[in-house]
Every structure is written in C-alpha cells, then in structure tokens.
C-alpha cells in the first residue's frame with residue numbers, strides 16, 4: 001500500500017495584509033517550497049495524490065463552538081479595518097478574506113487523509129496545509145491557526161471509523177494547547193507535545209504547557225508535555241525523548257491510529273524554534289512511529305518558517321513514509337543537562353499513569369538550573385543555548401544525505417526446498433569460492449570439511465555482507481544450521497575485512513562467543529532469561545528478563561530503554577539480528593523488532609534464523625520489505641524485577657553510553 005500526498009495551491013491564496021511582526025513569518029511560500037521540493041525530488045510522483053475538500057460545518061463543530069464558526073464565516077465579507085478589528089480579539093494570528101476558505105480546506109485535507117488511511121486506500125500519508133491548526137481552541141483562533149485540523153481529524157476518526165485510541169504526536173516546536181484542551185479529559189486520545197518553553201518565558205507563555213500538566217479526571221496521564229527550557233536542542237535530545245518517554249508509552253497505549261502535528265519549526269535554522277536538530281531527524285521520528293497502529297499514520301503540516309529546513313524536513317518525512325531506508329544518525333551528542341532535566345521531570349510526572357514509567361526516578365531534588373551546577377574545572381558543559389544574548393546567527397547545516405534505495409530490498413539465503421517470499425530475491429553465492437577463503441572458512445568455522453552446503457551458506461552470507469556494504473542489497477535473511485557459527489563468521493569478516501562496526505542483537509539465550517566483542521568493532525546486545533554471572537560490559541550487554549523473550553512488555557522495555565538508544569549512539573554499518581533457538585519471542589514482537597532495527601545502518605539488517613524455523617521466513621521478510629508489523633496488544637505492566645534490573649543496567653552503562661541517561665546529574 002502506498003503513501004498519500006494531499007496538497008492544493010488554493011491554500012497559498014491568503015496572506016498578511018498589514019504590519020504585524022508576530023505573524024509575518026507565516027507566508028504562502030511555506031507551502032509552495034515544500035510542495036516544489038517534493039516534486040523536484042520525485043517524491044510527489046511516488047505518492048498517491050488525493051484531492052482536498054472543504055470540511056463541513058458539522059465536521060468543524062467536532063472541535064469548535066457554533067458561535068466561533070459563525071463569527072469566522074463572516075470574515076470573507078469584511079473590510080480591511082473589520083478584519084483587523086476581528087483579528088485583534090485573538091493572539092498572534094491574522095485573518096484575510098480567503099482564510100476561512102483555506103481553513104476549511106486545511107481541515108478537509110486532514111479528513112481526506114484519515115479517510116484514505118482508514119479505508120486502506122493507502123498505508124500512511126502527509127498533507128501540506130495552511131492555516132495550521134494545533135493552537136486554535138474551541139472558540140478562538142491563535143498562533144496562525146483558525147480550525148484545529150488534527151483535533152477535528154481525531155474526533156472524526158473516532159466517530160466515523162470507531163477508532164478506540166488515537167495517538168497525537170506533536171513535534172512542532174510550539175505547544176499545541178488547542179489540542180491539549182480538546183482532549184485533556186479524554187483517555188481515548190493520547191496527546192504528546194514537546195515545545196520550546198524556557199520556564200514559561202517563550203510563547204504562548206502558558207503554565208499549562210509544563211511537564212506536570214498530565215490531563216484531567218479520566219484523561220489523567222493521556223497528556224504528555226515535554227518542555228524544552230533551553231534553545232539549541234539537537235538530534236540526541238529529540239531521540240532520547242522518543243526512546244525514554246514517547247515510544248514506551250505509545251506501545252503501552254497501543255493506538256489504532258497515529259496523527260502527527262508535523263511542525264518543522266523544531267528543525268535547525270527556524271527563527272521560532274532556534275533548535276539545532278537537523279532535517280534528517282524527522283526521518284527517524286517518522287520511522288519510529290511507523291510500526292504503531294499497523295502503520296496507519298497521518299502527518300498534518302503545522303509550523304515551519306525557515307523555508308530551506310522546512311522543505312528538507314518535509315522531504316525527509318515523506319521519503320520515510322514511502323519506506324525508503326532512513327539515513328544514518330549523524331554523530332549524536334549526549335542529551336544536554338536541560339533536556340535530561342525535562343526528561344526526568346516528564347517521566348516522574350507520568351510514573352503514576354504508565355507502568356513502563358512506574359520505576360522512573362523522582363523529580364530532580366531542585367529543578368537544577370545550570371547556574372547552580374558548579375562545573376568542575378575544565379569539565380565541558382553540554383549546556384546549549386548559552387548564546388541567547390547573541391541574535392540567532394544565520395544557521396548553516398549540511399544537505400541531508402541522498403537516500404538511495406538499493407536495487408534489491410531483501411536477499412534471502414535459503415535451502416532449495418524453501419520458497420522465496422514475494423518481493424524478495426533468493427541469494428546464493430554459487431560462483432566457485434576462491435580457494436583461500438574456502439580453506440579459511442573451512443578451518444575456522446566448519447569442522448567437517450566436506451560439509452559443502454554449510455560452506456556454500458557461509459560464503460553466501462559473506463558475499464551478502466559485501467553487497468550490503470556496496471548498498472546493492474538493503475537487507476538479508478538466512479536459514480542456517482547454526483546461527484551462532486554463522487553470526488561469528490559474519491562478524492569476523494565484516495569487522496576485519498570490511499572494518500565496519502556491527503551491532504549484533506541476539507534474541508534468546510545461548511552462548512555468544514565473547515571474543516567477538518574484544519575488538520570494540522562489535523556491540524552485542526543479548527536479550528534472554530538466563531541469569532549469568534557474566535557481567536555486561538561496554539560492548540557485550542546482556543538483558544535478563546525473568547520470563548525471557550516471551551514477556552512482550554519486558555522485552556519492549558528493553559528495546560526502547562536500552563537497545564534503541566545504544567543503536568543510535570553506536571551507529572553501526574550493519575545490524576545482525578540473530579534469533580537463538582527456542583527464544584520464545586512472539587511473531588508480532590519479532591516483526592516489530594525487525595522493523596525498528598532498520599533505523600540503523602541504512603536498513604542493512606541481516607537476520608539469521610535456525611533452519612528449523614523456516615516458518616518465520618515469510619513474516620520476517622515482510623518486515624524487511626518495510627511492511628508495518630502487526631500491532632502488539634495493549635501491554636500489561638512489565639515485571640518489577642525486570643524494570644529494576646533494566647534500570648540498574650542502564651545506570652551502570654550510562655557512563656559509557658550517554659543516550660541511556662534518563663536523569664539529570666545531581667548537583668553537588
């Protein structure tokens with residue numbers, strides 16, 4: 001299934017008609033540069049084009065009052081003076097004779113997108129709209145917004161399609177208070193927003209935007225505010241919040257639909273956000289949400305005022321929705337102290353509502369302000385935004401990397417009697433093996449030298465890693481007699497001959513030869529149940545789950561709280577996913593993991609299965625092809641001992657792995 005793109009240039013036909021410094025950045029060119037970039041890069045042609053429509057009165061009234069709608073209806077006939085008068089009653093917004101028409105189209109576009117996804121016409125999609133929506137409230141326009149496009153879409157999806165649970169992710173750099181107010185007592189809509197806050201010094205200066213505003217009555221816990229109290233936040237800050245707050249909660253919530261308030265003023269260069277996250281981070285934010293709700297994801301444009309970073313960020317988002325491999329995360333910095341403070345506060349504020357956060361640390365003793373942290377002499381501060389005084393100098397950043405899709409998406413090394421699933425390519429290295437490599441392989445991996453099939457399999461795997469390294473093949477899957485032997489030979493080859501970093505993820509117990517981690521070119525993370533005295537060390541990390549990998553919620557904890565942050569920090573060029581015999585992991589969780597691990601290494605994931613498990617070939621291949629994994633059930637609470645063990649492990653490792661941090665350093 002494809003990706004919908006909804007755009008109509010009618011929505012460029014309104015603009016600011018008078019002088020207002022607060023509104024001058026919201027210009028029609030925001031839409032034209034975004035759409036033109038999608039056309040120029042060929043991404044628009046790869047999407048399913050869906051027309052806009054006007055939202056009806058009834059649909060607008062899903063989130064707004066009659067008196068507000070009636071008032072807005074009068075604006076097309078107003079004189080300039082009347083428009084200015086009408087505008088004055090609201091904050092940081094402007095009206096225009098054509099804005100009511102465009103606001104109906106923006107809301108209608110969001111509904112068209114929901115229809116396209118909910119009817120299965122497409123898997124996911126994006127709509128480029130203006131005016132944006134997430135600030136507008138029941139009876140008030142605000143922050144360039146007239147109708148709350150995403151709030152209307154959420155109510156519409158519930159009413160028309162019986163959607164039980166909607167997740168709204170708002171990555172715009174402003175707090176969508178309109179969305180928060182709309183659903184604050186509604187447990188069926190989980191609203192997540194991060195936003196520039198600076199301890200309420202930043203617009204819209206609301207006390208209600210802080211981390212302790214968690215929702216009301218039955219809605220308590222279903223409103224998550226992540227305040228950024230400094231500017232200059234980077235990719236590492238954003239990805240940490242996704243891994244340590246949003247994703248664990250989102251998987252516990254288990255939504256039937258994901259709506260994104262896709263504002264790109266959170267990207268570098270934006271005059272509003274003054275953040276430093278690069279446009280390619282939106283490829284990761286999008287990818288990390290694409291296995292929720294069976295892949296049903298609707299992205300609706302909100303803000304974004306630097307026309308260059310806006311266009312790049314829109315392209316990164318759409319290209320990911322189309323299933324292209326995501327770029328490697330540019331060298332991520334550790335989250336800054338202010339971000340860690342916010343992270344700790346949010347997790348603490350929500351520990352009462354989400355079992356995945358039950359063991360989160362308490363609020364920082366004193367909400368640390370960097371002034372009071374006596375930094376030891378010479379210790380570099382990871383504080384950012386110190387240059388508030390300086391005006392935001394013209395930011396420059398590298399073009400996002402070209403994201404080339406390899407000619408072969410998934411190559412499979414299978415015994416002849418096992419069918420190759422649709423969309424994949426059978427791979428066997430049949431040319432005569434060069435004798436040197438053959439004898440090396442024979443003596444190092446194959447005892448019984450005459451075992452020619454094993455030799456062919458191993459040499460095929462090695463040839464496969466070479467083709468992945470050349471980006472001729474994206475991902476691979478192999479049925480092998482002994483996954484540990486196969487893994488060892490692959491790691492040996494890739495780290496010595498190709499001298500690349502390998503992340504090995506072992507699902508299930510079984511001995512993993514520890515020598516492969518001595519060279520630091522390999523990071524091994526093994527998830528299982530066996531309690532071993534063997535301590536985890538920096539490059540060999542064992543996660544012990546009491547009930548093993550059959551415990552989905554414990555496993556998910558380990559994936560988001562440990563595996564993903566490690567993967568982002570390690571930034572391997574190849575991921576080897578090994579399913580150990582009798583791992584006990586469920587099929588849907590296995591597919592979720594296969595999908596999520598494609599966040600790394602340009603999607604170069606090589607999956608190793610025991611040949612007895614050939615029944616898993618089809619569903620594993622499906623995930624390698626980018627099909628969304630089946631939604632997990634709503635997760636029950638992870639076992640306390642598992643969460644505590646994970647916390648201990650994270651605490652021990654965070655000196656080496658900065659993205660594992662979830663709390664701010666204590667003041668002396």
Ligand SMILES: CC(O)(O)NCCCCN
Nearest residue numbers: 092132143174203302303
């Ligand atoms: C859609 C939005 O969140 O980007 N609007 C920002 C309004 C800023 C007013 N100072």
Ligand SMILES: [Zn+2]
Nearest residue numbers: 172173174303
């Ligand atoms: Zn914004």
